[in-house]
Amino acid sequence: MTEVAPTAGLPPHCGDLWPRRGVGLAQRAAQFIGIDAVQLACSGTAALVIALTALHRRTGRRTVVVPAYTCPLVALAVAHCGLHLRVCDLAADSIDMDAQALARLCNHDTLAVAVTHLGGRVADVGAAIAVARAVGAHVIEDAAQALGARRDGRSVGLAGDAGFFSLAVGKGLTTFEGGILVTQDHELRAEFARVAGEVAPFRFGWELKRCLQLLGYHLVYRPALLGLAYGMPLRRALRAGNPVAAVGDDFSSTIPLHTLGRWRQAVAARAFARLPDFLETCSAQARRRRQRLIRIDGIEVFDDVEGAQGIWPFLMLRLPSEARRDAILRELWGAGLGVSRLFIHALPDYAYLRTLVGEHEVPNARAFAARTLSISNSPWLDDGRFARIVEVLERAAA
Numbered sequence: 001m002t003e004v005a006p007t008a009g010l011p012p013h014c015g016d017l018w019p020r021r022g023v024g025l026a027q028r029a030a031q032f033i034g035i036d037a038v039q040l041a042c043s044g045t046a047a048l049v050i051a052l053t054a055l056h057r058r059t060g061r062r063t064v065v066v067p068a069y070t071c072p073l074v075a076l077a078v079a080h081c082g083l084h085l086r087v088c089d090l091a092a093d094s095i096d097m098d099a100q101a102l103a104r105l106c107n108h109d110t111l112a113v114a115v116t117h118l119g120g121r122v123a124d125v126g127a128a129i130a131v132a133r134a135v136g137a138h139v140i141e142d143a144a145q146a147l148g149a150r151r152d153g154r155s156v157g158l159a160g161d162a163g164f165f166s167l168a169v170g171k172g173l174t175t176f177e178g179g180i181l182v183t184q185d186h187e188l189r190a191e192f193a194r195v196a197g198e199v200a201p202f203r204f205g206w207e208l209k210r211c212l213q214l215l216g217y218h219l220v221y222r223p224a225l226l227g228l229a230y231g232m233p234l235r236r237a238l239r240a241g242n243p244v245a246a247v248g249d250d251f252s253s254t255i256p257l258h259t260l261g262r263w264r265q266a267v268a269a270r271a272f273a274r275l276p277d278f279l280e281t282c283s284a285q286a287r288r289r290r291q292r293l294i295r296i297d298g299i300e301v302f303d304d305v306e307g308a309q310g311i312w313p314f315l316m317l318r319l320p321s322e323a324r325r326d327a328i329l330r331e332l333w334g335a336g337l338g339v340s341r342l343f344i345h346a347l348p349d350y351a352y353l354r355t356l357v358g359e360h361e362v363p364n365a366r367a368f369a370a371r372t373l374s375i376s377n378s379p380w381l382d383d384g385r386f387a388r389i390v391e392v393l394e395r396a397a398a
Contacts, residue, residue: 003227004338004385007170007313008282008377012218016270025265028272029180032148033155039181039192040260042210044144044166046200047179048077049255051162052112053199054191055138056081061111067097068346068365070116072251074142075347079356080255083111087347089362093318095302096124098364102131110137117146117156119316119342119374122308125151125159138162147172147180148279149310157182162192167268169217172313173275175264176214177256196259203258214264223380227336235334243344246333250352279311286312286377289386293317293375296390297397298324314374316342322370324396329373331392337385338376345369 029038041047052064064078068087078085086105088097095118106113113132117123125141132139139160143149147165149156157163165171167178183189220229237246244250290301298320304310319325332339344350346365348357375381375389 002223003231003336004376004381005226005378006338006340006376009170009174010172010271010275010278012221016267017218019263019266023269025269028269033182035182035184039196041179041181042200042256042258042260043168043177044164044179045073045077045255046257047164047181049080050181050192050195051140051164052081052083054188054195055111059111061109063109064112064114065102065105065110066114067116068362069343069368071343072249072350072353074114075353075356076251076253076255085356087357087360087362090364090368092364095121099127099131106131106135106137108135110135112138112140114140114142116142117149120146120149120311120313121302122149122151122156122304122310129160145313146311151308158184161185172279173268173271175260175268176210176217178260200257200259206256206258207261211263214267231336238334247341247344249344282312282377286315290315292390296393299393312377314377316372316374319371325371325373328392328396332389337389338378338381339389340374342372342374
């Protein structure tokens with residue numbers, strides 16, 4: 001069975017692997033984002049660790065406020081830095097944090113507020129900045145899923161004090177694992193470089209492992225072989241009743257910290273040349289398919305707010321109820337069509353995060369987790385397969 005990837009990853013080319021010289025990854029990323037320079041990291045999580053460490057050294061503050069619905073790695077990064085985590089509920093029917101709840105959570109010890117550009121959609125960074133500035137805190141933009149997203153023509157990640165992007169598997173551009181950390185504060189950028197040199201030195205074992213994984217990715221990232229690396233483990237986890245493992249939310253508390261090797265940088269730099277056209281193609285496909293989906297009773301597809309130009313790794317749908325969402329997933333999740341879920345729980349509901357996060361009343365985040373699903377925007381999901389998904393959605397609506 002051919003397998004559709006759950007996200008629209010940039011298809012790799014064999015020519016990317018050859019070790020010839022050219023414009024480096026850091027330079028290409030800086031040009032693409034629209035900034036003087038960037039700090040490369042071995043993962044988006046490592047980029048967040050570097051940013052939090054640098055900001056903590058600058059201020060001595062210890063509390064980080066994050067959305068209650070975001071990647072569990074954000075909570076693990078805060079814990080890795082020895083900082084205190086506070087979670088903020090989402091606003092109703094939104095990817096943004098509730099501004100009033102956020103204001104109540106922030107105080108003189110707040111180091112940073114992390115804003116998540118969820119699923120390539122552009123979050124309201126301005127509201128978080130207003131709250132953070134009132135208490136002297138910083139704002140970090142979690143743009144892990146949003147490399148290429150913009151607001152008013154400007155890249156996400158630049159409105160706050162710092163921002164980071166992920167180059168992990170499943171993102172538009174990948175080094176198998178990698179990250180990009182940005183800031184417009186030149187002194188803070190220099191501090192990021194110092195911290196990276198201290199906490200993320202070159203580690204031969206890790207870099208060798210990632211190089212081999214990247215080679216494997218180039219081999220299997222195609223519809224005919226992806227079922228071996230992705231589809232089989234997914235269906236095994238679903239049969240075991242383990243949705244956390246099915247989407248890969250079962251992260252280790254150990255965060256690898258090392259440099260991003262030169263060969264992997266070169267591979268991504270060559271692939272970067274294809275990224276703008278790929279994102280434009282994905283955007284056109286997503287907008288066309290969104291118009292089809294919103295005609296189905298009860299289906300809401302998250303779209304850009306005014307002035308925003310997000311990217312579309314997948315289409316994020318909200319259903320009227322958890323029961324209807326789950327009925328759809330029973331037919332489509334694991335069918336090889338790229339239908340999946342984003343993060344399974346709100347942060348307080350992951351068993352392995354309980355000691356880090358604690359108990360919190362976050363009803364909107366829990367409702368978001370319970371009623372959403374995603375449909376891949378990969379070019380491998382052709383119109384015929386998309387029509388099969390639409391048929392199931394329409395049948396569920398009826």
